[in-house]
Amino acid sequence: MVDLVERARAALTERKDQTELPGMSLIEHLNELRQRLVHSAVALVIGFFIAYAFHEKIFGIMQAPIVEALKKNHLDTQLVIHNPIDGFNMYLKISFTFGAILAAPYVLYQLWLFISPGLYANEKKYVTPFMVATVGLFLCGAFFGYHYVFPGSLGFLFDYSKQFKPLIEISEYTDLFNTVILGLGITFxxxxxxxxxxxxxxxxxxxxxxxxxxxxxxxxxxxxxxxxxxxxxxxxxxxxxxxxxxxxxxxxxxxxxxxxxxxxxxxxx
Incomplete structure (x- = not known):
C-alpha cells in the first residue's frame, strides 16, 4: 500500500512538471468541480423522473426471476409487504437506482470533463473508448447477473429450503436484486x-x-x-x-x- 501511494505521488508530480496546460488555481478547480456536480445532480433528477414514469414496468422486470423460481417450485408468486408504505418506498428506491443508471453516461462524461485538463492532448482521445467501455462493461455485468447468477442463486436457495413456505418481502427482495445486479455491474x-x-x-x-x-x-x-x-x-x-x-x-x-x-x-x- 505504501508503495502504491508513493507511485501515485510520483506520477502526479511528474505530470504536473510535464504538462503543457496552464495551471488552474484552487478556486478555479473548486468552481469546475461545482459545475460538474450540479450538471450531474440535474441529470440524476431527470433520470429519476424518467425511471419513475416506468416504475411498474421496471419492477416487473426485476420481479421476473423470483416469479419464475417460485413457479418452478409450485409456490405462490405474490410478494408481500409489512406495512402500506413499503410498496411506495420500493418504487422510489428502484426509480432512484435505475434513474442513476440512465444518467450514468452523462455523469461519467462530466467526470471526464473534470479530469481532462490534467491529461495530455494525445490522452484525450480515450474519451470515446472510455465511455463505450464503461457503459458496455456495466451492462455486461448486469446481464451476466440477471440471466445467469441471480436465477441460479434463487434456484439453489429454494431447493435448499423446500421444507419452508417462503413469504418474500418486496423491499428485501429489491435489496438482494440490487446487491447482485449492481454489484456485478460495478465489479465489471x-x-x-x-x-x-x-x-x-x-x-x-x-x-x-x-x-x-x-x-x-x-x-x-x-x-x-x-x-x-x-x-x-x-x-x-x-x-x-x-x-x-x-x-x-x-x-x-x-x-x-x-x-x-x-x-x-x-x-x-
Missing amino acids: ELPILVMFLSLFGIVSPKFLWKNIRYAILIIFIIAAIITPTPDVLTMCVFASPMLVLYLISIGVSFMVHPARRRKRAAEAS
Missing part, C-alpha cells in the same frame, strides 16, 4: 479503474502481475460479500469473471501505461 468496471491508474502511471503491468495473489484474495473477499448464497460454488461463479477481468486489466495496463506509449512513440519516430 475493473478494467476501467486499472486503465486510469495505468494512464497516470500509478500502477504498471509488472506491478499488477507481481501482486496477483493479493488480487485473487481481494476478489474472493468481494465475491463473498456480494454473493447471495453461502455456498462456495456460487462464490466461485462470482469470482471467475472478476479474475478474467483482472487478467484483461493487466493487458489494458500494458497498452496505456506511459512507458509503453513512450516506447511506441520512439519506435514510430
Whole structure:
C-alpha cells in the first residue's frame, strides 16, 4: 500500500512538471468541480423522473426471476409487504437506482470533463473508448447477473429450503436484486479503474502481475460479500469473471501505461 501511494505521488508530480496546460488555481478547480456536480445532480433528477414514469414496468422486470423460481417450485408468486408504505418506498428506491443508471453516461462524461485538463492532448482521445467501455462493461455485468447468477442463486436457495413456505418481502427482495445486479455491474468496471491508474502511471503491468495473489484474495473477499448464497460454488461463479477481468486489466495496463506509449512513440519516430 505504501508503495502504491508513493507511485501515485510520483506520477502526479511528474505530470504536473510535464504538462503543457496552464495551471488552474484552487478556486478555479473548486468552481469546475461545482459545475460538474450540479450538471450531474440535474441529470440524476431527470433520470429519476424518467425511471419513475416506468416504475411498474421496471419492477416487473426485476420481479421476473423470483416469479419464475417460485413457479418452478409450485409456490405462490405474490410478494408481500409489512406495512402500506413499503410498496411506495420500493418504487422510489428502484426509480432512484435505475434513474442513476440512465444518467450514468452523462455523469461519467462530466467526470471526464473534470479530469481532462490534467491529461495530455494525445490522452484525450480515450474519451470515446472510455465511455463505450464503461457503459458496455456495466451492462455486461448486469446481464451476466440477471440471466445467469441471480436465477441460479434463487434456484439453489429454494431447493435448499423446500421444507419452508417462503413469504418474500418486496423491499428485501429489491435489496438482494440490487446487491447482485449492481454489484456485478460495478465489479465489471475493473478494467476501467486499472486503465486510469495505468494512464497516470500509478500502477504498471509488472506491478499488477507481481501482486496477483493479493488480487485473487481481494476478489474472493468481494465475491463473498456480494454473493447471495453461502455456498462456495456460487462464490466461485462470482469470482471467475472478476479474475478474467483482472487478467484483461493487466493487458489494458500494458497498452496505456506511459512507458509503453513512450516506447511506441520512439519506435514510430
